[in-house]
Amino acid sequence: MANPEKVSAENPLHLSWHDSAWIPLLNRGNVLKYFSERSNSFYDSQCNNEIIKMQGLSLDHLTNMTGIEYTLLHCQEPILYIIRKQMRHSPTHVVSIADYYIIAGIVYQAPDIKSVVNSRLTSSLHHLDSAFSEAISYSRYHPSKGYWWQFNDDNKTEGKEKKTKKKKEEPGSLFQCRRVDQLLDNLTSKFPHKFYQVQPGGQPVPLQKDTSENADAKAERVNQQTSADATAKATTGALSGTSNTPGSITVKSSQSPAPSATQLRVKSEMSDNMKQPFEKRTKYV
Structure with a gap:
């Protein structure tokens, strides 16, 4: 297994640097001084900027020198600064070596085209290989049936069930229990x-x-x-000939009067x- 320190040293794209004391004070005039701090691993202390800094000269003298130098390429205050590392061969001929961008005071090395293309291709190949491996795992073959696909959804459903497990319900407090009993008593008294x-x-x-x-x-x-009942009794009396006309005999019924x-x-x-x-x-x- 490779040592992570060696990997970081070989690939500076995984590194970053910042100095919290400088971050609130960064501007166009002092960003190169901030980048030239000795603790910055991206800064080459043998560059022309360091020579001019020790001699107390201005940055305009860089055009008259040859060698590695750092210059401010783009500035978008107060959040973004881009610094270029380049090799100067003459006052009119320079070759770019690397670019560094400072976002919110943190220094990163900008990736070159080769690193970007290599990273995107590696990521695409990884996803394609994972897709083909998963597709092959679902294929089945039998001499009498041939090839077919068999998708197992059990693993997915089990994973969902684990995520949707209910949390343990906590018991109610003493106030909640008493309040519920009081409400039940009121309902029982209203609706027996x-x-x-x-x-x-x-x-x-x-x-x-x-x-x-x-x-x-x-x-x-x-x-x-x-x-x-009264109508029925009247009809029965008429049929039996017991009427209340004069001279007629009244027959008293043994039944009690109707309530x-x-x-x-x-x-x-x-x-x-x-x-x-x-x-x-x-x-x-």
Whole structure:
């Protein structure tokens, strides 16, 4: 396995440098001084800029010298600066060696065309190789059937299930438990439980209180039944010849007079509200 320090030394594209003390003060006039710090690994201390710096001369004297030099190529204050390293052979002939860009005070080496093309091709080949390897893993062959594709979605579904696992539910606090009990008590008082009463030989029937509409309906049915009974008795009396004309003999009936509508209504309410023995009750719902 290669040493990471050797790899970084061989490939400066993986390196960066910055000095936090200089970052707030960077501008067009001092960016070359910032780049020429001794701790900067991209700076060559044997360049012409270092000679001029030690002699206290201006940068205009670089055109009269030969050798490696650094110059400010582009500036977009306060965020971007581009510095070029070049070899000067004459005042009019220079050869570019490398470019460096400074973004937010951090120095990087700009990749050359060869490095960019090589990186993109390597990345494309890696993805193509991964795609072909995955496609081959799904191919199947049998002498009687030939070739076919078999895609297994079990691995994908298992991965999704692991991601969508529910978190453990934390128990409620004491305040939440008391609050829930209070709400349940209020609901129970507003909407009491309905009890069911078992009738002999029948299905359990819920007990319901007579409302005003149910009472009126029962009274109307009682009145209809009373009028029907009276009509039937009158018809029976006419057929038997017991009339109330003078000289006729009145036959007293042994039956008791018909109850009134109010009495029938009271009896029906009492019969509905009567409770049967405890053994015949069932549990409430």
